[in-house]
Structure formats: C-alpha cells, structure tokens
Amino acid sequence: MLFWQEKPAYGLTSKDVNVLTNAQEYRTHLLALIAQAKTRIYITTLYLQDDEAGREVLAALHQASLANPALDVKVLVDFHRAQRGLIGAAKSDGNASLYCEYQEQYQSNVQIFGVPVKAKELFGVLHLKGFVIDDTLLYSGASLNNVYLQYQDRYRLDRYFLVEQASLCDSVIDFIEQELLSFEAVPRLDVRPLTKFNDIKIAQKQLMRSLKQANYAHSVEQNEQALGVRLFLGLGRRNNELNRVIKSLFDATEQELVLYTPYFNFPAPLMRSLRRLLKQGKQVTIVVGDKTANDFYLPPSEPFSKIGALPYLYETILHKFLKSQKRHIINGNLNVYLWQHESNSFHLKGICADRKYHLLSGHNLNPRAWGLDIENGILLEDPKQSLMPAIDNERAEILQHCRRLNGAEDLETVDDYPPAVKKLLGQAKRVKVDFIIKRFI
Numbered sequence: 001m002l003f004w005q006e007k008p009a010y011g012l013t014s015k016d017v018n019v020l021t022n023a024q025e026y027r028t029h030l031l032a033l034i035a036q037a038k039t040r041i042y043i044t045t046l047y048l049q050d051d052e053a054g055r056e057v058l059a060a061l062h063q064a065s066l067a068n069p070a071l072d073v074k075v076l077v078d079f080h081r082a083q084r085g086l087i088g089a090a091k092s093d094g095n096a097s098l099y100c101e102y103q104e105q106y107q108s109n110v111q112i113f114g115v116p117v118k119a120k121e122l123f124g125v126l127h128l129k130g131f132v133i134d135d136t137l138l139y140s141g142a143s144l145n146n147v148y149l150q151y152q153d154r155y156r157l158d159r160y161f162l163v164e165q166a167s168l169c170d171s172v173i174d175f176i177e178q179e180l181l182s183f184e185a186v187p188r189l190d191v192r193p194l195t196k197f198n199d200i201k202i203a204q205k206q207l208m209r210s211l212k213q214a215n216y217a218h219s220v221e222q223n224e225q226a227l228g229v230r231l232f233l234g235l236g237r238r239n240n241e242l243n244r245v246i247k248s249l250f251d252a253t254e255q256e257l258v259l260y261t262p263y264f265n266f267p268a269p270l271m272r273s274l275r276r277l278l279k280q281g282k283q284v285t286i287v288v289g290d291k292t293a294n295d296f297y298l299p300p301s302e303p304f305s306k307i308g309a310l311p312y313l314y315e316t317i318l319h320k321f322l323k324s325q326k327r328h329i330i331n332g333n334l335n336v337y338l339w340q341h342e343s344n345s346f347h348l349k350g351i352c353a354d355r356k357y358h359l360l361s362g363h364n365l366n367p368r369a370w371g372l373d374i375e376n377g378i379l380l381e382d383p384k385q386s387l388m389p390a391i392d393n394e395r396a397e398i399l400q401h402c403r404r405l406n407g408a409e410d411l412e413t414v415d416d417y418p419p420a421v422k423k424l425l426g427q428a429k430r431v432k433v434d435f436i437i438k439r440f441i
Helices: 023-036 052-067 095-106 166-181 197-211 241-252 268-279 306-324 326-330 367-371 388-399 419-430
Strands: 010-012 017-020 040-044 072-078 111-115 131-133 136-140 160-164 227-234 256-261 283-289 334-339 350-353 357-361 374-381 402-404
Touching (some): 017 388, 023 052, 023 131, 023 136, 023 160, 072 166, 166 197, 166 227, 241 357, 241 374, 306 419
Parallel strands (some): 040 072, 256 283, 283 334
Antiparallel strands (some): 010 227, 017 160, 040 131, 136 160, 227 374, 256 350, 357 374
C-alpha cells in the first residue's frame, strides 16, 4: 500500500472529470463558471496580470459579485509579484494598482489578498493552484494573463482539469480560510494604502511556521467509487507531503512513468529515482519544452537580458542527461519529446504512473519547487483506468507539436548559442555558481 492510501480519497466517477486540451477552452470555461457562480469563487494563483485577459477576468468577478451580493469571492496571489512591474519594466505598484482601481470602480464584494511566502520573491512564491467555483475545482498550472488565456494569438500551453466534487472543494476553501486568510500576514491588495512587507515581517514568519505544519484535510468517508482524488501540500524540504507523493510515484512505477515539465532540472532525489527506473528497464517518457518555448526565452532580435540565458541553461542540463542515457534512448526505454509550436510557450507539468495515477500540480519537478515555493497538487487514483481515454486524448494533442529526441546530438550546444549567452554561461561555470543557480530555477 502506498502511504497516501492510508486515508480515504474523495470519491469520483469519470463523468466528474473533464480534461481540457487548450488555452482557449480554459478561458471559455473559466469565464462561464464565474458568470454562473451561485455561492463561492476562491482563486489561488501566482498572479492575475494587468493586461487584457487579466482585466477581463477581474471585471467578470466584480460583475458576478454585483449581480449576486451574497456570492463569496476571494482571490489570492503572490504578495511580492503583485507589487512589482514585469521584469525589466520601470518600478511600479504592479498588478495591485489594477486591483485597487477596479475595487474603487465597482465597489463590489470581491476581495484580493497577497500571500508572502518569503521575504523576497527570489526565495519562494505562492505557487498554489486551483480555482473553486461552487462545487467545481478548475485545476491548472496556468496563471491569469494574455498568453495563459490565449487572449490574442499567442498561448502558453498548460494542463486543465475540471473536477466536480463538493467535499474536495470544501477542503480547498477550509485550507485557504484557516491556513492563509486567518493570518495578519495575508493583507488585502485591492485597497490603499498598500501593505509593505516590513509591516508584516513578524506575522509572515508566523505564517510560514504554521504552513510548514499544515496540510489539506483528507476525506473522512470511505470512498465507494473506484476513482478517487486527494489533495496534497508542499513547502520546504522537510515534512513535504507533496514531494513525498512525487517521489513515491517515481519509485512505485512498475511499467511506465510519464512526466511533463517546462524546465528540465530535476532535483537530485528525483534524478536518482529516474536513473534507477531506467536501469530496471521501466518505460520513461518525458515531455519538455524547447528552449524557444520557455517563457524566459528572448529571441536574438531582442535586447539581451541575463534572465534570457535561463532557457539555454536548461538545455545544457537536458543535453547532459541525454548524453548519459543514450543506451536507454536506443533501446526504447527512454522517450524524450521536445515541444515547440511557432512562438507559443510550454508550461505543462504533471505525472502519470502506470496509467492509473495522475498527479496534477503547479510543481515544476525542479529544485525551486522542491524546496522554496509553496506548492499543491491533486492526485487522481484510477485503478480501472476510466480516465485514460481523456488522458490519452490530452497526450495526443500535446505530442502533435513534439519531436522525439534521438540523443544529445539533436540539441544545440553552448558553441551554437548567441555570444552574450555563451559568455554568461561560461562565466557562471568558471566561478562555479552555476550549481547554485540551478537550485533557484
């Protein structure tokens, strides 16, 4: 028995789970759910951006609140991210200015809060996912902006699941109310004057101490359905339940492990498990974004910024892995697919083990998610594989824009990179800070 099976899951049928396959569907379903909401809307996301799509969603929330004043509407975003401009932009109050502007304009019951995970954004952010709208959980790694919602031509592909389960949604909301909103460290960001971090520094430490002991409530009723779902929380390297689930999925795989990650940089414990699976002859499939599909990628035609070197660094890590695992690629045990579609970007994450365990999460399977950000995930346990038609359809849609890598020779090397990137990566390696950087990305 796997450790999470000691507690009952929330029961589901396959009809309770709807798997979407593109950003346009995500946007359409989100706006429809908001418009139809009767009792509650709770949104946790890294950010709700001040752009056309972000304003569309925020306006929809305020309009739903005005149409139904009894509707409970709360949005939680990362405290630091909400109060800065885009990387490289001039200093500003960031997205929080939009939140205040709309609150003044609409005067509705919508409330937006900021969660400060660490003293600085670099060391950890709010990476909890999931929108509860009445008794539906819309779960995706996507945040709310133009590319995630494909407001215009470009999109950032993610995974999108709609799960109908009232008790599961209650558990999400109970966690938000008890473990986040009850703390002084989680202030409103839609009313002025905006709270500064120094004002909540002591309260933020109390919040973090509490969160490191917190978890979502599990079902108290024995699940009579074959299909079940559980919620998990992860923060820090110790006592991290979500990390434990991820590691267990790797280690318990008997036939095939399928992994989605936008940033190829597995933490050491997962890389060890991955190598062990391959030595045992297990099937491993990894789908990762091409460097040009990375959300940090800057085309050579644009001015160079240091942040633009990250996609190249990820590619060097992937190159090294492919080179070391060449024999498993040749014998067919390891299949690595690189996703690329025009100028669009790739943000998928998740795990499928033996076609019966499906982990949906914002967890990027990288050191940052493993030890710095606060993460969550939902695990669908499907022993009868009733979800596989939908999961296979999702995978087919994803693989449409993928190419299978035959080895490290299918990737560019540092010698092929733009001079500014080559110089920066060379400097990092010479002063031996590249291994430190890899722990933060």
